[in-house]
């Protein structure tokens with residue numbers, strides 16, 4: 275009984291910590307005009323993406339990450355969450371993807387006590403999501419933590435992993451977690467491989483053709499965030 279009470283207290287403390295962290299991250303993103311989510315009220319406008327698709331949300335982590343104090347703080351918070359998941363396991367490499375994931379991986383490498391940070395590069399002759407890993411060699415005993423600044427689908431996440439496994443001389447010992455500032459798939463929860471996504475913010479965000487947009491059908495106006503941010507947040 276006493277053990278169960280202690281366990282419940284630990285779980286409660288953990289939930290409170292997660293809520294506190296999420297509130298802080300939301301504060302950072304909102305202060306940079308980097309976060310907006312539709313609240314389900316069709317009298318409120320929604321987002322028109324650059325692609326022309328409609329969406330119920332807009333998150334631009336770059337607007338927060340290019341401010342160094344925010345980048346450092348977000349890296350520290352991600353490391354806090356990853357350590358809660360993996361304990362004291364040694365992390366040798368922290369690797370990100372171009373472009374925004376490169377500096378974030380670097381900051382997280384410092385914060386988590388890694389020896390090295392690195393990044394895959396875009397294949398200049400390839401399509402979107404095709405990468406190269408040909409400047410460094412990860413040793414056979416070294417562990418690797420993958421970092422993304424924003425995860426929407428599995429494309430970049432798995433593209434980076436498959437590239438390093440393809441190009442590195444030795445098999446890769448992946449840390450059992452992938453760190454990210456934001457995880458925003460169409461539906462939650464999502465499992466992409468055996469690793470757990472550790473994100474500071476998780477939201478379900480969809481993007482559809484205007485002809486299939488339920489908010490347009492309900493009379494909600496749509497605006498491009500860059501040009502009409504004030505209309506979205508008012």
Ligand SMILES: [Zn+2]
Pocket residue numbers: 320328329484487488489490491496
């Ligand atoms: Zn729409």
